[in-house]
Amino acid sequence: MSTYVAECLCKACAVELTGEPGWACYCHCSQCRRALSADYATLVGADPDKIKVTRGEFRSYSTGKEERYSCPTCSATVFADLHHLKQRAIYNSMFTTPNHGPDGKIADGPFKPALHIFYTSGITKVTDGLPKYEALPAAFGGNDKQVNEDGTPKE
Numbered sequence: 127m128s129t130y131v132a133e134c135l136c137k138a139c140a141v142e143l144t145g146e147p148g149w150a151c152y153c154h155c156s157q158c159r160r161a162l163s164a165d166y167a168t169l170v171g172a173d174p175d176k177i178k179v180t181r182g183e184f185r186s187y188s189t190g191k192e193e194r195y196s197c198p199t200c201s202a203t204v205f206a207d208l209h210h211l212k213q214r215a216i217y218n219s220m221f222t223t224p225n226h227g228p229d230g231k232i233a234d235g236p237f238k239p240a241l242h243i244f245y246t247s248g249i250t251k252v253t254d255g256l257p258k259y260e261a262l263p264a265a266f267g268g269n270d271k272q273v274n275e276d277g278t279p280k281e
């Protein structure tokens with residue numbers, strides 16, 4: 127079974143994903159944007175027992191639904207518990223073994239995001255042909271409402 131390692135910037139903290147991710151998506155919600163100082167988050171999720179802390183002592187901040195874990199030394203945010211979905215997710219850019227670069231090429235397959243969520247609360251529009259949900263798809267307990275790539279409602 128495959129093992130994937132994700133680490134913080136200074137490598138003091140690490141988590142391991144055992145097996146393949148269950149899903150991957152882009153999240154444009156304001157909490158992800160502010161937590162990561164980024165236009166959107168790229169999340170790779172699995173059942174919580176498949177993702178374990180293997181090194182270091184993360185600190186966490188919970189908004190209730192989501193609890194994000196970061197390194198107290200370098201402040202990099204590595205993973206999150208999505209309590210409302212009973213899933214744990216790793217931020218896709220944090221994988222180091224293998225990584226998304228020349229020695230890894232894990233950007234495809236189950237690591238390739240399949241959809242955008244909370245698209246209309248975002249600040250960036252993306253033209254990639256993937257489905258874009260105003261909030262969440264039905265599989266994540268949402269209203270399943272999709273929008274166009276420019277954020278306008280679908281007819």
Ligand SMILES: [Zn+2]
Pocket residue numbers: 134135136137138139197198199200201202
């Ligand atoms: Zn660190």
Ligand SMILES: [Zn+2]
Pocket residue numbers: 153154155156157158159167244
């Ligand atoms: Zn989010």
